[in-house]
Structure formats: structure tokens, C-alpha cells
Amino acid sequence: MQPYPVKFKPIPQERIWGGHEMKPVFHADRISEPIGEYWLVSGHPTALSVVENGPLAGKSLNELTAQFPDAYLGASPQPRFPVLIKLIEAQADLSVQVHPDDLYAQAHEGDFGKSEAWYIVKAPASGQVVYGHRFRSRDEYFRAVEEGHVRDYLGYRNVAQGDLVYVPARTLHALLAGTTLIEVQQTSDVTYRVYDWDRVDQQGKPRALHVNKAADVLNYAAAPETTDGPAAPRAVAGGTCELLIRCPYFQIERLQLASGAAYSVESGDAPVVLIGVSGTGRLSWPGAADEQVRPYHPWMVPACMTDAVVRADEPMVLLQVTYGRT
Structure with missing residues (x-):
């Protein structure tokens, strides 16, 4: 398996x-x-x-x-x-x-x-x-x-x-x-x-x-630690991907996809978790039927998987969460 x-x-x-x-x-x-x-x-x-x-x-x-x-x-x-x-x-x-x-x-x-x-x-x-x-x-x-x-x-x-x-x-x-x-x-x-x-x-x-x-x-200093982000959105197929935060423990990006967009999940040396915020779509990978992607029900895509695709049935907003990246 x-x-x-x-x-x-x-x-x-x-x-x-x-x-x-x-x-x-x-x-x-x-x-x-x-x-x-x-x-x-x-x-x-x-x-x-x-x-x-x-x-x-x-x-x-x-x-x-x-x-x-x-x-x-x-x-x-x-x-x-x-x-x-x-x-x-x-x-x-x-x-x-x-x-x-x-x-x-x-x-x-x-x-x-x-x-x-x-x-x-x-x-x-x-x-x-x-x-x-x-x-x-x-x-x-x-x-x-x-x-x-x-x-x-x-x-x-x-x-x-x-x-x-x-x-x-x-x-x-x-x-x-x-x-x-x-x-x-x-x-x-x-x-x-x-x-x-x-x-x-x-x-x-x-x-x-x-x-x-x-x-x-308690931190009695004047200000808490800082992080990377947010960053200007970058273009992806059918939408944009925006870094919201990168800290030592995780990274969060916001995907905004137009209706009909097909987004290839960028899985690297750690799994990727996708969490719908608004809109619905489908997640597919070789050998699997389309699975529904809907708000607040996350999917975990295994590390190093390069052929999982989210297809937006309507305009979608998703969070993409990972870790282990620099």
C-alpha cells in the first residue's frame, strides 16, 4: 500500500x-x-x-x-x-x-x-x-x-x-x-x-x-519575537499563494483560487495540510476518485507527493500548512 x-x-x-x-x-x-x-x-x-x-x-x-x-x-x-x-x-x-x-x-x-x-x-x-x-x-x-x-x-x-x-x-x-x-x-x-x-x-x-x-x-520584554511574513502573493495556476507566516515551528500560506483552477499541491520534505476556509472543490491523485474539499475539513498530503491536485468548483480560499521548510 x-x-x-x-x-x-x-x-x-x-x-x-x-x-x-x-x-x-x-x-x-x-x-x-x-x-x-x-x-x-x-x-x-x-x-x-x-x-x-x-x-x-x-x-x-x-x-x-x-x-x-x-x-x-x-x-x-x-x-x-x-x-x-x-x-x-x-x-x-x-x-x-x-x-x-x-x-x-x-x-x-x-x-x-x-x-x-x-x-x-x-x-x-x-x-x-x-x-x-x-x-x-x-x-x-x-x-x-x-x-x-x-x-x-x-x-x-x-x-x-x-x-x-x-x-x-x-x-x-x-x-x-x-x-x-x-x-x-x-x-x-x-x-x-x-x-x-x-x-x-x-x-x-x-x-x-x-x-x-x-x-x-511570562515575557517581560517590550515586544515578542518576530517572524517572516506576510509576503506579496505569488502567482499559481488559477490564483495566488500568499505567505502569511513562517516561524521556527510551521509555515502558513493562503491560497486563493478562481473557479475552475487546478492547483498542484507543493509537497516537499514534510506533509502538507490543506484547510478550506471558503468555497468547495475536489482533491485528486492518481488512482483515486475526486474527494470533496470543503471548509474546515483538512486534508494531509504525504511528503514528496507531486501529483495531488485541488480543482476549485467555485472561488476558494485555503490555508496550506507545513513545517520543516526554511
Whole structure:
């Protein structure tokens, strides 16, 4: 059997701040609780993706990378698939939180750090996210926590549909109500909550905070690390390809294809993940019938595959995610 493009079953995650709007997209209407995250591509043990098409159906992503490491793992900075991709629906504000970098996470959590990027699918008018802070020191941070003044130190950033926001590890952040996005992150599940808007769960209990660990990893410098991107769009068959971000952990490009376009997927020394944002089309490869490409249901094209083609049935926008490129 030869490796081929695979798609995975979405994994709904119930969250206190989640919603119900995206449930029909992922056939999750049977779940009554609000869903905040749909894990779309995951090699993390918290929730492993499982293949739903072709001869490999039923296998987890980790089984795939073990059986075909060259095709489904390639030049990976982790021994597992190194990128975790989610669809996030925030109907309420998320907690104000921070993620550690690799050095701290491996020393204290037995996991990797978490740098992430948000592609904004939907945002309210004058939409914002919490991004950064004004704590000048660890002592000032602790004082604000003890006195209940964390809100006074939060930084904010405007967001709109189609924006790409990079959130490197050690950056204080929070999504705010009304925001839906595609998140591309390092494969990690480590989050330190700093502030949760004084809310409680259905049992009247607040969620746990991680004040001390957050103090260890918060970046007290003036500005977070920078990345490559965005870059001017380059022409591809029937459309354009625009680099949105290239960081040490992943690269994200935006494809905009005209109706009838035929785009050859550029798979290199690592797999390529294609995620539809709008419009529909078909993915084909030798020996396979056309498979539907639709919003928020990603496809993983194996590394070094040169004959997979996306054909747009209507104008399409897709994200192309990979890693291991310079």
C-alpha cells in the first residue's frame, strides 16, 4: 500500500466558553454542551486524530507516522506530528493565559512548548483579542494578581476576518467573545491560566489558575519575537499563494483560487495540510476518485507527493500548512 492524502475525524472538545454555531459543520449536534474546540489534526495523546478515508481508515495519526514516517512525518522537529490544528469557536471570553516555550515545558511538563498562530475566520465589529501585557517585572505581576488588578495590565489587539495573528510562547493572550478561528500550533497541551474573568462553572467553582508557573514563563520584554511574513502573493495556476507566516515551528500560506483552477499541491520534505476556509472543490491523485474539499475539513498530503491536485468548483480560499521548510 502506498501513502495517500488522508482526512481525519474532527474531535469536539467541550468548553465553558464554547458555542453551538459550528456544530452542524462537524456533525456534533448530538452534544448538548457548548463546544469550544474541534481538534482537526492532532498527534497529541490528549486527543489523537483518526483517519476516516481509504485503506488506512481507523488508524491514528501516530500509527500513520510510525508506519510511514517519511510520508506522514518527514522533517519533523518532534518525534510525533509536530503541528496541532484546531477550529476554535469562542462565544464567551477565554481565560487570560500564557504558554511555555520548549525549554520550560520539557523541564516541568514533559511536553513541548506552545507557539501558535490564529487565522481569523469570524470576528465581531471592532473585534479585539488580549495580546501582551504591561507588567514591567515579576513583582509587579504578582502584586496585580494579589490585588485583583490583572485587567488593568492587559494589552489588546484589533482583529478582523482574514487576519493572521502570531502568538509566540510566553505571550499573554486571550480570545474574546464572538471570535472564530483556525489555530495552528506546536503539538502541545500546556496552558497556564492567569485570570478567568471571575467566572465559575456549573458547580459554582472557579477554574484552576497557574499563577506561579505563568510568572516563570511570562515575557517581560517590550515586544515578542518576530517572524517572516506576510509576503506579496505569488502567482499559481488559477490564483495566488500568499505567505502569511513562517516561524521556527510551521509555515502558513493562503491560497486563493478562481473557479475552475487546478492547483498542484507543493509537497516537499514534510506533509502538507490543506484547510478550506471558503468555497468547495475536489482533491485528486492518481488512482483515486475526486474527494470533496470543503471548509474546515483538512486534508494531509504525504511528503514528496507531486501529483495531488485541488480543482476549485467555485472561488476558494485555503490555508496550506507545513513545517520543516526554511
